[in-house]
Amino acid sequence: MNLPFFIAKRYLISKKSQRAINIISWVSVFGVMIGTAALIIVLSVFNGFETLILRLYNSFDPDLKISAVHGKSFSLDHFPLKKIEQLNDIAYVTKVVEENALVKYRDKQYIVTIKGVSDEFEHMTGIDSMMADGEFLLHRGDTDFAVVGGGIAYNLQLNIHDVFSPLEIYAPRKSASSLVNPEEAFNRRYLSASGVFSVQQEFDTKYILVPLRFADEVLEYNSRLTGIEIGVKKNVVAEDVQQQVNKIIGPEYMVRNRYQQHELVYKIMKSEKWAVFLILTFILIIATFNVISSLTMLVIEKKKDISILHSMGADSSLLRRIFLTEGMYITGLGAFFGLILGFIICYFQQLYGLIKLGNDGSFVIDAYPVHMQAMDFVYVLATVFVIGLIAAWYPSKRLIGKTEVIAAMKEE
Numbered sequence: 001m002n003l004p005f006f007i008a009k010r011y012l013i014s015k016k017s018q019r020a021i022n023i024i025s026w027v028s029v030f031g032v033m034i035g036t037a038a039l040i041i042v043l044s045v046f047n048g049f050e051t052l053i054l055r056l057y058n059s060f061d062p063d064l065k066i067s068a069v070h071g072k073s074f075s076l077d078h079f080p081l082k083k084i085e086q087l088n089d090i091a092y093v094t095k096v097v098e099e100n101a102l103v104k105y106r107d108k109q110y111i112v113t114i115k116g117v118s119d120e121f122e123h124m125t126g127i128d129s130m131m132a133d134g135e136f137l138l139h140r141g142d143t144d145f146a147v148v149g150g151g152i153a154y155n156l157q158l159n160i161h162d163v164f165s166p167l168e169i170y171a172p173r174k175s176a177s178s179l180v181n182p183e184e185a186f187n188r189r190y191l192s193a194s195g196v197f198s199v200q201q202e203f204d205t206k207y208i209l210v211p212l213r214f215a216d217e218v219l220e221y222n223s224r225l226t227g228i229e230i231g232v233k234k235n236v237v238a239e240d241v242q243q244q245v246n247k248i249i250g251p252e253y254m255v256r257n258r259y260q261q262h263e264l265v266y267k268i269m270k271s272e273k274w275a276v277f278l279i280l281t282f283i284l285i286i287a288t289f290n291v292i293s294s295l296t297m298l299v300i301e302k303k304k305d306i307s308i309l310h311s312m313g314a315d316s317s318l319l320r321r322i323f324l325t326e327g328m329y330i331t332g333l334g335a336f337f338g339l340i341l342g343f344i345i346c347y348f349q350q351l352y353g354l355i356k357l358g359n360d361g362s363f364v365i366d367a368y369p370v371h372m373q374a375m376d377f378v379y380v381l382a383t384v385f386v387i388g389l390i391a392a393w394y395p396s397k398r399l400i401g402k403t404e405v406i407a408a409m410k411e412e
Helices: 003-013 019-058 081-085 120-124 150-156 212-219 238-249 263-287 289-301 303-311 316-352 374-411
Strands: 064-068 090-105 108-117 131-134 143-149 167-172 186-197 207-211 227-232 253-257
Touching: 019 263, 019 289, 019 316, 019 374, 064 238, 081 090, 081 227, 081 238, 090 120, 090 150, 090 212, 108 150, 108 212, 120 227, 143 150, 150 186, 167 212, 186 212, 207 212, 227 238, 238 253, 263 289, 263 374, 289 316, 289 374, 316 374
Parallel strands: 108 207, 143 186
Antiparallel strands: 064 227, 064 253, 090 108, 090 167, 090 227, 131 186, 143 207, 167 186
16 A cells, blocks of 8 residues: 555554544534535525426526527518428427417406417427416417416416306507597407416516417407427437528528527526535535644644654655545545435435425425536546645644754754
């Protein structure tokens, strides 16, 4: 065995003349262990929330979304829709019309975004699995229905089983010559609600889903679209399809993947995750001060051993490596047990949901979500070892030199 490793191991497990040194050494291990476990747990919880939010967005958002670069809508007359539908990796193509409108129900009213979609929308998204009440039904024969966001339904006090009180949809007329008379300024249509969906607050308080033909009529879009949504086949990378679609549609249109559709939200989540990581890293740095204290006291206690080793021919480099290795042993043990502790806590939280959110069932989940990623373990381990190396280097570098001087003076 390498001499520095052997001696450092003996110093770690052997009893010291001062019991306080043993206590400080194991307190150092405990501090590093808790700091490491905290990093793993917090990163895994952030991963869990990120995965949850992605799942919620994915139940409503398409894999790819095409819109015009200039203007709000575009015509299909010169749009290469057939070429896009012929791509092998595309499963669904949905035509979309979106526009703000006023919806009225009994004595309540609310500003919403009417989203007209074609029949493929239900199959492309997971919206049918996010229904809070009723069913996802946009039309039955010639009769059209609306599927309302949960936040809108709450504000309107909507009862989807009330067949005598339909929704009243008001949208500005594009051909209106005067805004004085509401009858001339607005299109008004009646629509019954077939269900209420609950995905995420951003969607629940904004959208009412209606058939494309109804939206085209009430919004007077005259067969123009505000977007085309694309669902790719399973096991197909959406970014690869995005590049193919970009080549087809040209510079007049843009195609965005799921990340780009909510780029700000994803960036904020990533920033929060690594900001907390840095905060906990600073806490871990404070915890490693115990390593410095432990090594300092150990060097002072082992002055006699240092003197003997020095007289036997051990140079400064060897002596420094002994105590540097001692510090890395302390850090390594703390990191090892910390990773195991963090894994165990995350595993049981993932399995049993031990720590609850305390939201009284008002959120989509009851307990903190956890999702462990292998790279997080690598990042945490590397961070702990770098901090431990710096903490062990200082006392081994500074104190060994002073101890050697003292030993040399005693020999003279």
